[in-house]
């Protein structure tokens with residue numbers, strides 16, 4: 653999906669998917685008013701889907717919804733976009749989000765568990781409240797939404813779910829809480845893909861690299877250039893776009909992915925297959941090396957030499 657506007661001409665919009673692909677479909681996108689979620693919401697709407705966006709902050713929801721409606725109007729389309737305030741950490745609010753959507757639109761075809769996040773901290777400094785906040789947001793919230801979507805609608809009618817992971821494949825220094833939670837999301841995705849296949853519910857995930865710039869994501873780290881720092885470790889030598897995440901999500905929701913479930917697609921320009929994520933450990937002396945020789949020297953009385 654790309655947009656351009658010059659001298660009052662209408663926005664040019666394109667998606668790699670055919671127009672009307674998601675006509676008559678209903679989706680929930682958590683965190684759909686900002687960043688990656690906003691990109692997904694726009695593409696789903698553009699393809700004919702009715703979308704409910706859900707997150708915590710009312711002002712963000714209303715600002716995002718207005719921007720999305722204006723954007724779609726410029727593209728000559730009418731958005732069926734609905735807003736629900738919901739903290740995915742709260743079970744009652746999650747139950748209500750799903751029931752409100754089904755009551756209002758008569759069904760729920762797609763669930764995109766995009767909402768989430770974390771803060772940077774060495775793991776040794778994370779307080780229990782902070783650990784719980786991040787795990788509840790990213791793992792428990794995903795579980796609650798999946799469970800309620802399934803029990804309230806998809807179990808009897810089928811559907812497709814896409815969860816959000818991250819580049820935690822080699823661990824995630826300074827985001828240990830989120831790395832652990834997202835690894836849990838990847839594993840939960842596999843489990844649900846198997847358990848719910850019999851109900852024609854597909855469950856997949858996407859794992860963006862530490863590299864998808866949006867103003868809100870950058871603001872969360874207080875530094876707009878933080879994503880540029882990732883480039884050195886990305887074989888494609890650039891950051892990613894929200895559209896590059898959105899197109900993978902739309903594919904996973906589409907009939908073209910009808911035989912794919914339990915899978916996590918990496919969207920990271922090869923970053924996770926290449927050295928480390930965009931963190932540099934402080935310089936330090938090499939750690940102790942083990943060899944038969946060094947062990948002998950260590951165990952030997954002070955000053956004695958190995959005879960091996």
Ligand SMILES: CCCCCCC/C=C/C(=O)SCCNC(=O)CCNC(=O)[C@H](O)C(C)(C)COP(=O)(O)OP(=O)(O)OC[C@H]1O[C@@H](n2cnc3c(N)ncnc32)[C@H](O)[C@@H]1OP(=O)(O)O
Nearest residue numbers: 768769770771773779781782785786789862863869872878
């Ligand atoms: C170096 C390169 C980094 C590049 C990263 C690139 C990868 C990008 C990945 C992304 O995910 S981008 C998306 C960014 N957006 C977000 O993360 C938004 C969502 N995040 C949040 O809302 C918070 O981080 C949250 C903690 C998940 C939830 O916040 P909430 O407001 O609900 O929590 P609180 O109840 O206020 O706080 C709970 C508890 O958490 C601890 N804590 C929160 N913030 C911090 C912080 N900045 N530093 C340290 N600790 C923090 C703290 O213990 C809080 O409790 P109190 O001690 O304040 O009582």
Ligand SMILES: NC(=O)C1=CN([C@@H]2O[C@H](COP(=O)(O)OP(=O)(O)OC[C@H]3O[C@@H](n4cnc5c(N)ncnc54)[C@H](OP(=O)(O)O)[C@@H]3O)[C@@H](O)[C@H]2O)C=CC1
Nearest residue numbers: 683686687688707708709739740767768769863864868869
């Ligand atoms: N940008 C990147 O490089 C990467 C991003 N990701 C993940 O992608 C997702 C989208 O991130 P991105 O768009 O970049 O960043 P944003 O900060 O723009 O998006 C986070 C969204 O999640 C919502 N959210 C956070 N906590 C909750 C909650 N408890 N309940 C409901 N909604 C919540 C926020 O809305 P509100 O605050 O109003 O609740 C916000 O809309 C996140 O899960 C993020 O961690 C993963 C890997 C890399």
